[in-house]
Amino acid sequence: MTVLEESRPRPPLWRDVRVLRVVIQVLAGAAALAVLYVLWFNLTNNLRAAGLPTGFDFLTQPLGVDIPGSDISPSAPIWKGLLNAVKNTLALVVVGIPLLTVIGVLVGVARLSTNWLVAKAAGLYVEILRNIPPLLIIFFVFNAVVLRFPVLQESLNVEDLVLVNNRYIAMVGFTAQPNFGPFLAILAVALVAASGVWWWRTRRSERTGAHHHRFLWAFGVFALLALVGFVALGGPVGLSRPILDGRALDGGFSGLAAYWAVLAALVLYTASHVAEIVRGSILAVPRGQSEAANAIALSSFQRLRYVILPQAMRVAIPPVISQYLNFTKNTSLAIAIGYAEMTRITFQLIGNGQPAPQMIFLLMAGYLIFSLIISLVVNVVNRRMQLVTR
């Protein structure tokens, strides 16, 4: 080989692949840097010409806008408002993702049900919701449903357990009593003990082949310890009922109506996509698996739980992750109905005269971090689920 290459005359420089590779990369890199430099140059110049700050010092200045549903005053610094917005986005993501997963899997399985009506109804749900813009669904839920709830003074009140009006939806919640701190510690201990029991039951089952019943055991240990702690500390947790005090809502687990509207709309929309993925993944499981499960007389639930779904899950996880990411990004649509998440606050602050480039930079960085965290978490799960072959 080497002899052959040595003996061959080298091609001229402009046709030598080794030279061309270097030249092209240097040119492309230089062009990219030049574009970035020009944009940066324009940005700083334009900001200065507009009399706007070029750094991030403005974050300590007063917010200047009111954030509904929070106790942050307009005189609080901007960074506090932004943190609150991150928390609000997080509230949508953390509640929404488990919800949409459950609904999506249920509907996806229902589409393949042997019950004709169930399959058709699930199909109808998927085909309708999937093909309507999510923003329109949010508007519909908010303007045509939530805003038609009774006004604050005439709230719908179900036995002080649920309180519904067109500003808030509140449910009965928990409140801390004396000894709440020690109780939390006991709960943590109980959780550790339950994990230990789970591990022990699994190991035992692996050694002896007896059924592990690990969920029952672990849950039992946790519940027992929690109960003992609860009684011993004299009831450290109390019920808190939502109570209307004039125009303010007090106690309970409450959320702005806008929050519930965005949550419901986006969960329903994304679940319809997840349902399609679940259906496709179940269909991707070879028929023989299902027939084999029937042959050893598993019930239809057992067949689904132990044979079909674990295999379908491997196919489904990557596209479902991208739906989670879509859901996270779609929470930005809450801007349209005034729920104070990240995009909404950014929009408001820009309208209030804060420098747009920096605000948008922070906004995008926020979403990138969210996306990154979700991909990381789910990739870990994915790696554990993957089929290990040879």
Added chain:
Amino acid sequence: MTVETPIFEETPPQVEPARGAVDWARKNLFNNWYNSLLTLALAALVIWALVTLLRGLLSADYEIIRANLRLFMIGEFPGDQLWRPWAAAYCWALIIGVVGGSLAAGARDRATEAGLPYVRTTFRQIVIRSWPILVLIVVILSFTTTITPTLLTIGALAVGLGSYYLSQALPRAVRRGTWLIAIVLIAASYLVLAGFGGVGWQGWGGLHLNLFLTFAGILIAFPFGLLLAMGRRSSLPVIRTISVTYIEFVRGVPLIAVLIAGAFAIGFIIPRDIRPGFVTRMLIGIIAFEAAYIAEVVRGGLQAVPRGQVEAAQAVGLAPWKTMRLIVLPQALRATIPAMVGQFISLFKDTTLVAVLGITELLEATFVVNSQPAYLGKGLFVITLGFAALVFWVGCYTMSRESRRLERKLGVGER
């Protein structure tokens, strides 16, 4: 290896034929206790929903849509220049007809050359496949107050169908220039709207703007997406890094953030004397966003091309660029058609986001009309949003069904 007789006899499916409706219901609705319960509960729910929906549909007052139909369709286009959107619609009927017809004729020719049977798409099939669109057209026309729009629509449909069948009869040499005809017609459809004292896209609105943003967004973003995809697959680290950084950055942020950047930040990073209009800035944001997604779609297509194809091209001495253009891209792009339709659908839905920034596209129009003095505070959002939902649903559903059909067809062609 020759196998004379199959080892396993194909057993006919042992499904008992259903005997009448009662038997069918017992098998498919009431085969055990929980299915029976589910059926009853669901049937009650479905009937309740249907009755509510029907009652709502029948008792609703559609005056708000009737009075604002023009706003929904074309925004605030000047009323004395209505011939312009109609002429553009005729251009597009012609484009769809000619392109569809020459595609069908091309498939017919290829099938004949290969000696394969060619199944011609009949008029009946076209009607059946596009039933949601036909329903939508009827619904929209039912809201018109004069007979003119109905006649013009029938004319446009006739032009579309006529050009579909005519272009199939054209000789091959002429059909090869279809793309040229299409480009000329697209330019004509723009000129007829904007040229000679018309209204440029800054003044467009309604459904027309949604469609424009979708088409223009996809078409202009496509070359960029193609470059990014090829860059991502490149063996040159610098080019790959630039492409990956751009694609992953854009895919990590929501479109609305990109649009806000388009609205408020583009002005800061371009020279001060260039001041693009608002819709243009939205379009720039959409293109920047779509390019990254199209890049991922095209990358999927590129990865679907077997390595052997490239190696074979190298073996016959094709230069890298020719390998890409003649061997890889034709196969890759064909494989991406269904995913591209998917991208088109999702962009069509996403064009509603410009409503947040106050542009009167279809969704924003449904809000604008609710704040007109005649309808203010009457809570007619159900009707207007329902109308917009129907329009979007018809577009997306038809396209997604066509793309699934195409996927099956292309998949079959592959093997």
